[in-house]
Amino acid sequence: MVDRHLFVCTNQKSEVGREVAKALKIEIKKQGLKSVTVKGEKRRNRVQTCNCLDVCKNCKKGPGAALVVYPEGIFYGNVKPKDAADIVHEHLGEGRVVKKLVIEG
Numbered sequence: 075m076v077d078r079h080l081f082v083c084t085n086q087k088s089e090v091g092r093e094v095a096k097a098l099k100i101e102i103k104k105q106g107l108k109s110v111t112v113k114g115e116k117r118r119n120r121v122q123t124c125n126c127l128d129v130c131k132n133c134k135k136g137p138g139a140a141l142v143v144y145p146e147g148i149f150y151g152n153v154k155p156k157d158a159a160d161i162v163h164e165h166l167g168e169g170r171v172v173k174k175l176v177i178e179g
């Protein structure tokens with residue numbers, strides 16, 4: 075099974091993208107989701123920073139950062155560090171999209 079990758083945009087002037095990436099990594103560790111076993115196969119959850127994801131309206135021009143989760147291809151926008159716990163618990167843990175943060179990629 076493929077690993078899951080979260081790419082967080084850090085192209086803002088502020089440090090919000092880096093803070094979101096850091097908060098996600100901390101939450102993944104805290105919630106014990108560094109790797110999960112789905113249908114007997116091991117899948118890791120990895121967080122990386124990246125450049126502009128082309129959804130700047132919900133990133134650079136807003137209060138938070140944008141990120142994308144692969145392989146699902148789900149985009150989240152205006153994400154703040156305090157949202158990390160929800161994304162990790164709901165999306166990575168339960169496999170449910172966090173609707174209030176979803177944007178069109």
Ligand code: FES
Pocket residue numbers: 083084085086125126127128129130133134140
């Ligand atoms: S600056 Fe973050 S998506 Fe463009």
